[in-house]
Amino acid sequence: MAPTVEISHLSFTYPGIDGRPPPGAPPLIEDVCFSLDAGHRCLLLGSNGAGKTTILKILGGKHMVDPSMVRVLGRSAFHDTALTSSGDLCYLGGEWRRDVAFAGYQVNIQMDISAEKMIFGVVGVDPQRRDELIKILDIDLAWRMHKASDGQRRRVQICMGLLKPFKVLLLDEITVDLDVLARANLLTYLKKECEERGATIIYATHIFDGLDDWPTHIVYIARGKLQLALPLEKVKEMSQLSLMRTVESWLRKERDEDRRRRKERKEKGLPEFDKVTEGSRVIGDPAARAVNNGWAAGRLASTVAGEENFIFSSNSVLRQ
Numbered sequence: 001m002a003p004t005v006e007i008s009h010l011s012f013t014y015p016g017i018d019g020r021p022p023p024g025a026p027p028l029i030e031d032v033c034f035s036l037d038a039g040h041r042c043l044l045l046g047s048n049g050a051g052k053t054t055i056l057k058i059l060g061g062k063h064m065v066d067p068s069m070v071r072v073l074g075r076s077a078f079h080d081t082a083l084t085s086s087g088d089l090c091y092l093g094g095e096w097r098r099d100v101a102f103a104g105y106q107v108n109i110q111m112d113i114s115a116e117k118m119i120f121g122v123v124g125v126d127p128q129r130r131d132e133l134i135k136i137l138d139i140d141l142a143w144r145m146h147k148a149s150d151g152q153r154r155r156v157q158i159c160m161g162l163l164k165p166f167k168v169l170l171l172d173e174i175t176v177d178l179d180v181l182a183r184a185n186l187l188t189y190l191k192k193e194c195e196e197r198g199a200t201i202i203y204a205t206h207i208f209d210g211l212d213d214w215p216t217h218i219v220y221i222a223r224g225k226l227q228l229a230l231p232l233e234k235v236k237e238m239s240q241l242s243l244m245r246t247v248e249s250w251l252r253k254e255r256d257e258d259r260r261r262r263k264e265r266k267e268k269g270l271p272e273f274d275k276v277t278e279g280s281r282v283i284g285d286p287a288a289r290a291v292n293n294g295w296a297a298g299r300l301a302s303t304v305a306g307e308e309n310f311i312f313s314s315n316s317v318l319r320q
């Protein structure tokens with residue numbers, strides 16, 4: 001069977017305000033390759049700034065790359081928006097932490113509305129799946145979203161995000177606000193989704209609590225480059241430590257190498273840190289966005305009819 005997620009020589013640089021990678025900017029993601037099959041649960045690991053979110057956003061169709069570099073269910077998520085609109089590919093993370101899709105709009109998760117209205121507002125859902133998620137996440141349907149705690153709001157949001165039976169799920173640290181029990185229940189549910197329905201999950205996290213036996217695969221990224229992509233049992237053969245201690249040792253080694261490199265640069269009279277290329281950060285700067293129009297152009301240029309009808313446009317590379 002073909003892999004459900006295939007990343008092949010993926011390289012990516014954030015565009016500047018003209019929609020193109022700034023001259024001389026080194027790729028943020030460089031030559032990353034790995035693939036996953038139905039039923040796999042992959043932990044995507046790395047230090048802050050390693051490139052995990054960027055990879056998940058590319059997989060989720062939010063950043064444009066050459067369609068040959070990333071295939072999800074055999075398709076390119078950026079060019080074939082039906083992949084996400086059908087619910088087959090689901091991305092929970094990033095901007096999703098503030099907003100949620102409700103009645104066809106992106107609305108703020110803190111508005112004055114009940115949890116029931118939010119959850120039951122998602123149409124075309126299997127009622128049994130909905131009931132199970134409400135139970136697992138221990139949601140009180142009477143909660144008012146503007147008065148709920150961060151964790152309670154997050155549970156409603158996760159419930160809404162998981163209502164459709166996804167085939168591929170991308171999670172960018174969504175469990176930070178959850179209490180130990182809610183997180184454990186959610187992880188158990190997600191594991192079941194992979195084992196019983198053959199879903200594929202990629203989960204980027206820094207929280208290792210309860211994860212020792214959860215993943216089937218581990219992918220470790222450092223400075224945008226793939227360091228390791230292995231089944232969990234291979235990682236366990238390599239290290240007798242817990243998963244958290246193993247990852248801690250990788251990150252410590254990475255930091256020591258960084259420090260050594262910086263020291264060498266300093267000794268040679270070079271700047272300690274790599275130069276940040278001017279103009280490479282476009283998100284969050286309204287003036288830049290107005291010129292770049294990455295999101296709007298991306299929407300206009302992509303097509304539900306599939307990538308064969310897609311016309312490459314130099315500035316249609318980012319979606320929020």
Ligand SMILES: Nc1ncnc2c1ncn2[C@@H]1O[C@H](COP(=O)(O)OP(=O)(O)OP(=O)(O)O)[C@@H](O)[C@H]1O
Nearest residue numbers: 014028047048049050051052053054280281282283
């Ligand atoms: N919109 C953007 N424009 C330019 N550079 C960006 C943009 N978003 C992220 N970056 C840069 O890309 C690099 C990787 O960021 P990314 O968010 O993918 O890392 P991460 O591994 O998810 O980190 P964390 O664990 O802190 O969430 C960082 O150096 C970051 O500054």
